[in-house]
Amino acid sequence: MSALRRKFGEDYHVVNTNRGTTYAAPVKKKRQRFVEKNGRCNVQHGNLGGETSRYISDLFTTLVDLKWRWNLLIFILTYTIAWLVMASMWWIIAYIRGDLNHGHDQSYTPCVANVYNFPSAFLFFIETEATIGYGYRYITEKCPEGIILFLFQSLLGSIVDAFLIGCMFIKMSQPKKRAETLMFSQDAVISQRDGKLCLMFRVGNLRNSHMVSAQIRCKLIKVRRIPYACPVRNLTICDRQV
DSSP states (O other): OHHHHHHHOSOOOOOOOOTTOOOOOOOOOOOOOSBOTTSOBOOOOOSOSOHHHHHHHTHHHHHHHSOHHHHHHHHHHHHHHHHHHHHHHHHHHHHHHTGGGGTTOTTOOOSBTTOOSHHHHHHHHHHHHTTOOOSSSOBOTTOHHHHHHHHHHHHHHHHHHHHHHHHHHHHHHOOSGGGGGEEEOSOOEEEEETTEEEEEOOEEEOSSSOOSSOOOOOOOOOOOEEEEEOSSTTOOEEEEEO
16 A cells, blocks of 8 residues: 555555455536526525515516516407406496397487497407597497596507516617627636736627627635634634535
C-alpha cells in the first residue's frame, strides 16, 4: 500500500476482483439550478399568508401570469357564460311579456321581433353583441325593459372585451421565449480586469434583430458562517452555515 501511495499519490482506488463481490457505481447527485437556462429563477415563496386574496385583488396580472392553457380556458368560458346569461335574460323578457305565444302574429308588437324561443333569443344577442345586424331581429319601441337591457349588454360587452383582449395582447407581447435565442458560453472564467477580479462569460444573440436597452443581472450564491445564539445551555456562541 505504501508503495502504491508513493507511485500514484493519494488519489488511487483499490479494486477487488473477487467474483462474489460487486461494487455499484456512485450515483451522481443532480445539482439544482438557482436560475434556469431560460432565465427563470427557480425560487418559490411559501407560507406568506393571504396568498389567494392577494392574487384575486390583482386579477389582471394573475391572468397574464397564468399558463396559456388556463388563459384560453378562461377566455372561452367567460364569453360562453356571458352569452348564455344574456341570451337567457332576453328570453325571460319575451316569456314574461308573452311574446313567445304570439311569434307569428303580424298584428302583435313584441319586445324583440322574430324571437320565438331560446335559440332565436341567443341569435339575437349574438347579432347585437357582434354588431352583425342582419335586420331580421330587432328591438321595437314598445319595450323599455329591452332598451335598458340592451344598454347594459353594450356596457358589459365592452368591459369584457377590453379586459380579456387586453390580457391576451399583453401575454402575447411578453418576450418570454426570447431567452431561448440567447446563447451563453459553456464555461465562465474569473480574471483580473482594471485591477479587480471579474467573472466573465460571453452572450450571443441568434436573431438578426437588435436588442434595445438590454440588461444582464447576475446573482452570486456563496456559503458563509455567521455567529448566532446557541439554544444549548452553557453555550453562548455557535457557528451556523448559511
